[in-house]
Amino acid sequence: MVINLKNNRYNKIVLFFPPGWESLMPPLGISSIKSYLQLYGYDVFCIDFGRELNGRFFNGNRNDLDKCVKKIISLNPDVVGFTALQPKLRHLKSTLYIVKELKKLSNQIKIIAGGPHAAYAGDALIELDFIDMVIRGEGELSLLQYLTSSGFNTRKIIDSEWVNDLNKLPFPNFEDFDLSKYPLKTLPIITSRGCKMNCSFCGIKSNGIHGSFREKSPKRVISEIKEDINKYGIDRFVFNDTLINANPRTMIKINENIIGNNFRIKWLAEAYPHISKSDLRIMHKAGCRFLYLCPESGSPDTIKKMNKLIDLNLVEKTIRNADRVGIKVSVWFIIGFPNETYKDIEKTESFVKKIQKYCYEIVFVPFSLCKGSDIYNHPKKYGIESYEESKLDINIRKYTGVNILIPSDAIRFALKLWNKYDITNYSYPFLNHNEKEVSELIKSIPSDNREEVLNYIKESNNRKKYSYLSIYDKVFQ
Template sequence: MNILLVKPYNISDHIQPPLGLGYLATAVRKNHKVQLLDCIKMGIKQGDFTSYLDRDNYDAVGFQCYTYDLPVLKPLLEMCKKRGMLTLVGGPHPSAVPEETMAYFGKDLDYCFQGEAETGLPMLLDSIEWKKESDKRGIPGLVWREKGRVIVNEKDYVDKLDDLGTPAWDLIRPQEYPEAQHGAFFKNFPIAPIVVTRGCPYACTFCAGNLISGRKCRKRSPKAVVEEIKTLYDKYGIREIHVIDDNFTLDKNFAKEVLKLIKESNLEISWAVPNGIRMESLDDELLRLMKQTGLYLVSLGIESGSDRILELMKKKTTTSFIEKTIRRIRSFGIDVAGFFIIGFPGETLSDIEKTIKFSLRLDLIRANYFTYLPFPGTESYESIKREEGLDKVNWDKFLFFGASYSPKGIDATFLRALQKKAFLKFYLRPVIFWRNIIQIKSFRHFKFLCKRFFNWILKK
């Protein structure tokens, strides 16, 4: 079969290679023809999508689907069905609410996958091409219809991540992506993201990560990780690596093995951890190795300056421990960025003010203040669904900027104003302002920062 894998367009200013689709392409291309289309990178909106559909005789089109992609995907799936193409979606949203996903798209969606699909998608395509329809019940993670009823197959996780190979970098072409892919700054270019682990054993109530990759943390072999970095360096000219999984340092001995191999390789690269890492596993030896191998930035999911809210989030940390950890990281000359959530269920104005003051007290080079998003399938989402009703969630504005939810007693418009206030108070301090200004690499980088400033601060 001939399949097109699509990352749909949205107004995000994070333009980074679609690793998930890259891994799927590697799995599928063993028996089928596959192409990737990143609509965000290429600026392909709804009106332009048909011309790409008609460029090849595609049998099937698969879409990555986050919750905020729902209204965008609806007309795209309709276009595909009008051409007689098989339609599929996968990703966080169908993993969280598979039956609701099938109902939302209706007749325009043939199948969706929950969880990881590197095993299931090739099996589905094989069964369709070889007309073995009875095989569907044995396809892990498949969500399908039988006689009008939605059937959700059990998920399955690959324990040995090395068996999945690496993303189809030849189809992704990482060297063609813009400089500031994840976050607003970088040290070297071109940049490529990599995944070292999958799965998370933690139970943060707002996080949907485990819905795709499960609770067990699975690791690639250190050798496989470093071989991929070497390939990216030699074949694609990559000079900066972003480790985008959350648990690279969960097993600090594993992380040290990877870093020692990177050090032995003598690759002249910089690297960062833009999605965050767990603070509990950081010791001096690990931080020293991280610095020696080119690490310049660590992002931390700090989330709140209120110990009460941290407990509600089940973060299993305290503001005191966070402060100590940041001081420790900074002592090795590594910059720290922080992620914060405001508007969490049960949060008060006092809690939000604590978070803003806490962020200003910490030795951070950058801070991101997100309004709480009720991701389907998370514990906090289920709580809202049960106690407050989903009419509180504005799905059409389900974006990282703006406020699609606000807790009781706090108006959504006021919450957005607090978010803007936090950004301005943090970045307009002279020391922070100039520390960031001197890191601007080019006029194009400057224009990107202006766009981000507009989205986060000026946009209503």
């Protein structure tokens, strides 16, 4: 059913996911917005430049970006919306180049920024004269509202109107993507939006990326899975929920229905790391093959400061039981949390030794001060005395304080642990970049250990090759 409420002035809409790395599956966000706007008669086309360019912009090929501009212009859009992602990964830089060139070619095109980075850095984005609107949060309702009004008469930031009943949203539309060009026949899906947790280092809630926790009914999720299987020939799914088991009962009902419908699928997700063995068995039977678990520390004191509501004994049991039932796990830790002592880091390492043989991978990341987090809003509470921030960056790279590991030291410790406990083909996230790019990433960090950090990076790059694809290939065997 199409409800024709469109404003003919803005009929043709192009939504694109930015270049920057190789997409393994179509983007969920713009696919969801496309299907919603189609209900109201809009002509919407989605482009995944991450797939089309295969991550080549990491090599600095400006010609590729000009091809992106030409493709968008050829569609003669009235409105162009883009997903804004982290500038340090070059997503934002490449995206801003594209939309700036679009404005040069046609000043009549309206440019809209959305996605995670728009929520964190909306104030900085709207200052750019080639961006007309920034949407902080979910895009469906807010974008429709401004397409059907005179909302584009002034440049502005829009705080999202949340979709209260997710069951009323149409299924995401992936028709614009050639699934045969993706390395894996996989689609993203969600069972919920929002997060029930309130971790002190996370800025998701205060920055408006998610509203309150809302979930789809098991019936709706099953219908969506069935649609994707029948329409796209898909049997692999990535659940993009913040936590797949935020509501354990709903999760189990969904899994029981997957089993009851005899869907022969495989899937992965991030989960709260307290899961019973019986639930893990049901999840495995329903196709779960991989879980991301994030205890973040092996020190109870640090966990308390993080406001992580977890019990390390239960986390250990979950990891052991997942291995026993046949579910691989990736376990993540933060190194250098404010006021974390060397003894706390030793406790994390001791915990890692307990779980190591049950894990598919163990990942250590240096603490990053995130805008909008409780630490950012109350720095002195966590011992941070000062910091320097960039308007366009989500994370703050320079900070000092009492009992604080400065960023480069946190990186150094994380890399040491990674080199010691790396057990797969996974590589520390920013090791994907070349040495020059990593140098740029940390060049502003004042540290006597910078050379040591770069040596660790070089050594790790020589030893391992970062590839999500290698992980997914093994997960979905």
